[in-house]
Amino acid sequence: MSDLAIETSGLVKVFGDNRAVDGLDLAVPAGAVYGVLGPNGAGKTTAVRMLATLLRPDGGQARVFGHDVVREADAVRGRVSLTGQYASVDEDLTGMENLVLLGRLLGHRKAAAADRARELLEAFGLTDAADRQVKNYSGGMRRRIDIAASILNTPDLLFLDEPTTGLDPRSRNQVWDIVRIVVAHGTTVLLTTQYLEEADRLASRIAVIDHGKVIAEGTPGQLKSSIGAGSVHVRLRDPHRRPEAERLLAEALGAPVYIDADPVALTARIIGNGRDEAAAEQASRALMELSRAGIVVDDFSLGQPSLDEVFLALTDKPAA
Amino acid sequence: MTTTETYTPVAETVGAVLSRQSRPPRPSAWSASLTFGWRAMLKIKHVPEQLFDVTAFPIMMTLMFTYLFGGALAGSPSQYIQFVLPGIMVSSVVMITMYTGVEVNKDIERGVFDRFRSLPMWRPAPMVGYLLGDAFRYTMASTVILVVGLILGFRPPGGVVGVVAGIALLVGFSFAFSWVWTMFGLLLRSEKSVMGVSMLVLFPLTFLSNVYVDPSTMPGWLQAFVNVNPITHLVSAVRSLMGGTTDSGEIAWVLIAAAVCIAIFGTLTMRLYNRK
Numbered sequence: 273m274s275d276l277a278i279e280t281s282g283l284v285k286v287f288g289d290n291r292a293v294d295g296l297d298l299a300v301p302a303g304a305v306y307g308v309l310g311p312n313g314a315g316k317t318t319a320v321r322m323l324a325t326l327l328r329p330d331g332g333q334a335r336v337f338g339h340d341v342v343r344e345a346d347a348v349r350g351r352v353s354l355t356g357q358y359a360s361v362d363e364d365l366t367g368m369e370n371l372v373l374l375g376r377l378l379g380h381r382k383a384a385a386a387d388r389a390r391e392l393l394e395a396f397g398l399t400d401a402a403d404r405q406v407k408n409y410s411g412g413m414r415r416r417i418d419i420a421a422s423i424l425n426t427p428d429l430l431f432l433d434e435p436t437t438g439l440d441p442r443s444r445n446q447v448w449d450i451v452r453i454v455v456a457h458g459t460t461v462l463l464t465t466q467y468l469e470e471a472d473r474l475a476s477r478i479a480v481i482d483h484g485k486v487i488a489e490g491t492p493g494q495l496k497s498s499i500g501a502g503s504v505h506v507r508l509r510d511p512h513r514r515p516e517a518e519r520l521l522a523e524a525l526g527a528p529v530y531i532d533a534d535p536v537a538l539t540a541r542i543i544g545n546g547r548d549e550a551a552a553e554q555a556s557r558a559l560m561e562l563s564r565a566g567i568v569v570d571d572f573s574l575g576q577p578s579l580d581e582v583f584l585a586l587t588d589k590p591a592a
Numbered sequence: 593m594t595t596t597e598t599y600t601p602v603a604e605t606v607g608a609v610l611s612r613q614s615r616p617p618r619p620s621a622w623s624a625s626l627t628f629g630w631r632a633m634l635k636i637k638h639v640p641e642q643l644f645d646v647t648a649f650p651i652m653m654t655l656m657f658t659y660l661f662g663g664a665l666a667g668s669p670s671q672y673i674q675f676v677l678p679g680i681m682v683s684s685v686v687m688i689t690m691y692t693g694v695e696v697n698k699d700i701e702r703g704v705f706d707r708f709r710s711l712p713m714w715r716p717a718p719m720v721g722y723l724l725g726d727a728f729r730y731t732m733a734s735t736v737i738l739v740v741g742l743i744l745g746f747r748p749p750g751g752v753v754g755v756v757a758g759i760a761l762l763v764g765f766s767f768a769f770s771w772v773w774t775m776f777g778l779l780l781r782s783e784k785s786v787m788g789v790s791m792l793v794l795f796p797l798t799f800l801s802n803v804y805v806d807p808s809t810m811p812g813w814l815q816a817f818v819n820v821n822p823i824t825h826l827v828s829a830v831r832s833l834m835g836g837t838t839d840s841g842e843i844a845w846v847l848i849a850a851a852v853c854i855a856i857f858g859t860l861t862m863r864l865y866n867r868k
């Protein structure tokens with residue numbers, strides 16, 4: 273039974289009359305990746321900033337490793353570090369200078385700070401870019417130097433605020449790999465994201481937040497079984513066969529089918545059918561029904577549920 | 593070797609960095625502040641254009657006032673410069689203190705400020721660091737003006753000691769006065785508004801003083817303001833040091849004003865910094 277790294281109850285932050293975080297309750301176990309999933313403006317960054325002692329809550333409580341984020345802010349700062357949504361390194365300085373600066377601020381002596389900086393640059397594949405200003409780094413390199421800066425002192429808890437937004441697939445994979453290694457070494461990671469796929473791959477628990485509140489919480493498996501394993505998109509050759517295709521798909525999948533604006537397209541959600549069958553298998557069976565009825569399918573694709581679909585399933589309305 | 597783009601994180605190397613559990617004790621307040629001062633120096637190294645403000649502007653001020661007003665106000669430029677140079681030095685340096693607020697404001701808009709604020713260290717260190725960097729710029733501006741003055745015929749009776757003491761007092765006061773701008777840098781939303789407020793404060797403060805002319809030529813109501821203006825006292829103190837007629841009353845006034853500035857605006861700055 274592990275301790276809690278983060279515990280919040282009724283956490284509130286109000287900007288003017290906008291309740292950015294509105295009674296947030298979280299319990300984040302230590303030693304794993306905890307995903308916070310939410311659309312733009314859900315309050316992810318605001319919540320993370322309060323937990324990292326950068327913003328004072330207007331109500332409720334938050335504890336990090338048992339320390340109150342307001343009254344014991346200094347103790348919290350000693351154990352956490354933050355990689356913000358926007359670069360939290362100095363763009364005018366080089367990668368090396370940034371890391372030495374931080375090393376010095378964390379109390380390393382000059383030589384030790386330089387050694388540490390070199391090790392980090394090496395481990396993050398940035399040795400070649402060590403003496404270039406960070407403003408000339410690519411998006412992926414920026415993220416890496418940012419994460420390197422955050423683990424300089426091997427924090428007990430690392431906040432990663434949307435670490436892969438805006439990155440290409442390769443850079444995204446690099447960040448994912450780094451997160452896995454960091455967690456394997458005992459650091460708890462709180463990761464915010466807009467992508468269910470990312471939370472699903474990395475996190476052992478996920479909280480879905482909307483308008484500053486948790487609207488669903490659980491393991492990725494639990495969440496997916498409540499919202500469905502994905503959806504299948506189908507394009508027919510003949511638009512006149514669509515009503516028939518809609519009926520067949522709904523029967524085969526036991527789930528509602530959505531009619532797209534495009535007259536030949538259909539989207540069906542795949543929900544668990546109780547037989548523990550993979551989404552792909554269910555989808556292929558449904559497609560077989562169509563071909564048996566002589567309906568020609570021009571194109572189809574199978575996708576994980578998008579954030580939109582998660583929200584549709586959880587709130588019956590699209591992500592705000 | 594193009595490892596940067598084709599990089600694949602390796603569990604062993606990243607892990608090795610992570611497992612080196614050697615969290616050193618926190619740096620002292622002074623050492624953290626110096627580190628931030630070093631950062632300011634690095635910024636000057638990478639963006640040397642910023643020194644333009646502390647060199648070109650002062651040179652322009654010195655030349656302009658010496659030749660524009662010298663003849664009219666004191667008979668000749670070379671006579672006027674004996675009187676006006678310490679004043680120009682004070683007003684130019686006090687003018688460039690406003691860049692402190694602009695720098696603070698720029699940093700806040702970037703995420704790096706968040707990282708500094710989330711570090712476990714002496715809270716005012718980043719602010720003190722800015723000001724240490726600025727103290728360097730103030731010294732540089734003073735030196736530039738001094739050199740231009742010497743070329744134009746400025747011959748301070750106070751000698752090397754008087755001049756160095758004058759510059760030290762000026763830089764010390766400006767360091768204290770800059771806390772006003774760190775406060776505005778944190779308080780105001782944009783760089784532009786910081787500039788606007790700075791101008792609004794600095795123009796009257798530097799012009800309605802004894803920098804350019806002797807206040808006894810001014811109407812009484814204006815003299816009343818000029819005589820309580822801290823810049824007037826600073827100019828008198830610096831003038832007295834450079835002129836070899838040390839006025840300890842004025843120097844004490846300046847030092848007390850500097851202490852009050854730090855006490856009030858330093859406190860307000862730190863309150864805003866912690867609240868932000």
Ligand SMILES: Nc1ncnc2c1ncn2[C@@H]1O[C@H](COP(=O)(O)OP(=O)(O)OP(=O)(O)O)[C@@H](O)[C@H]1O
Nearest residue numbers: 287290292310311312313314315316317318319357
């Ligand atoms: N400093 C601020 N002043 C005023 N409003 C703010 C401030 N910061 C955030 N907000 C508002 O609070 C709400 C939540 O913002 P927040 O940045 O926490 O969302 P987010 O989940 O991180 O979104 P994103 O995915 O876009 O990063 C938004 O409506 C935003 O406009």
Ligand SMILES: [Mg+2]
Nearest residue numbers: 316317318357
């Ligand atoms: Mg955000």
